[in-house]
Amino acid sequence: MMNQALKLSLGPVLYYWSRDDLYEFYQQAAQTPVDTIYLGETVCSKRRSLRTEEWVDLARELSRNTGKEIVLSTLSLLEAESELKTLRKLCENGEFLVEANDMAAVQLLSSQGVPFATGPTVNIYNAETLKVLIKQGLKRWVLPVELSKSTLHQILDALTDEVETEVFVYGRMPLTLSARCFTARSFNLPKDDCQYKCLDYPDGRLLSTQEKQPFLALNGIQTISALTCNLLPEIDELHQIGVDFLRISPQFRHTDKIVEAFSRSIKGETTPDIKPFAPLGFCNGYWYGETGLRQISTSSR
């Protein structure tokens, strides 16, 4: 399976950024050596810096101007009919591949018979599940972040069908979703009157233990890791296992430099130090089948 060169993707922006910040970010992203860009709101339907139509317009513009593959990402936790309505619009766009982040999108896409991708919040833990979804039109899947290289290896070994595999290799990891908005809660505000506090935390709001250990980051109804997952040193291994795409999850600053480092590493060039871009530190435990927040040092492997 390994022979193709690894490709780089830019995951959807998990945070609530302003309209200007989003446009600026994608203008810059267009210049980076990523092969694929995932666009769209995946966390909270109250975030409307860009309307659904504007996301699709942006997809068209990026596709036309960069030649990169553009994928439309969809909401992960759907509760209201209005959210399903937006989801239907995206699933019926007729132009771009759609990333399902909930089984609702899998249903809408597979029942239309169009190929689709799944993001890290669609639970694919074994080859049997993959086979069912491939029959439904699954073209690409992202490994759930808690699964290890050994599990991935076993899954791909048991698979004869054609599917592209993507791994979340860089960024604060999405860990969970809730009906409750924890950013609003941290300001003692109800979700229905959240005052869009997420706008003030473009990388999430830090949550620490009582002994000041940085632990999680609150991102509205989503909770993510405070530490940044980084599998840059594991690139050869990822390639050998048969991974096709490496996903870099956008952060507010320096995403272009991180993409650059991964791109150089793929080409076998020396990579710049990216530690300064993750001030709270790195973790890679899940990849090694360990506790997610651990950092297994590359030298002790």
Next chain:
Amino acid sequence: MELVCPAGNLPSLKAAVDNGADAIYFGLRDDTNARHFPGLNFNEKRAAEGIAYARSRGKRVFMAINTYPRPDGWQRWQSAVDIAADLSVDALICADIGVLEYANHRWPELPLHLSVQASSTNYEALQFYFDNFGIRRAVLPRVLSLSQVKHVIENTPVEIEVFGFGSLCVMVEGRCILSSYVTGQSPNTHGACSPAEFVEYRETSTGLESRLGGLLTDRYAKGEQAGYPTICKGRFAVGDDTFYAIEEPTSLNTLALLPQLRQAGIKAIKIEGRQRSPAYVGMVAKVWREAIDSSLADPDGFTPKVEWNLALNQVSEGATTTLGPYYRPWQ
């Protein structure tokens, strides 16, 4: 409305049956179900005894195989499905697509329920499982308000079961990996959240500390009741405040909503707590039986009796309860 009660062992199953459960759910003694705790659950022989006991009294029995197998465990999940078929349980409660596919293909007569761990919160997702595996019922995650639950029911061919009482997951079930982030084990992979083997209480000069996998989840003042260090119920620092940043230790109790739940078209109410004692199961079953019967007899005049809520509070986390997501302002 069916009352579905938990059983972590045979005495609990009998307590549930004797106190008014319509159906009982259980799991095997391994990681194929989401209450994989030491000393808990059933082997085949015990399960057969329990099923016979329940059946002879007109009750139904469901088996949960509701975790997510990874390739090296696949055969264990497959054999659990075969065991359920041999036991001819009244329904199998599953979450994983691969497991559902196997069960539906190998044992087409075996009724399938979609577990809360499948994380399906809307009717389009349910439609996927209905179309592909013919699920008859789904248990909804504890994230929807009552009007949202009603909307799902109006748009799905699948029977809907909701949680009525017990420990409250604040996160959407089946898509929370806080536990493995700290311990390496999650409900999806190991069938346990914040497993006991990682729990530690330390007496320090500043008071008692609770830790999970070494991570400090809370500190307790002298005389303060220490809770179980489930991550989402710890006290953490955000900005300048240290507080229950995610959720206070509390349990879900929807007794007061019974008439509305029935009116919404809910087919079954689930009680959480396979890890709890037979006394808990018996008491909770009894209260809910009485409450359901009384709400059926007089839906308009129904109010929960004080003694019901007192009894339920006594066995609740933090001795308090909440309507949780069903009540919009909680969100």
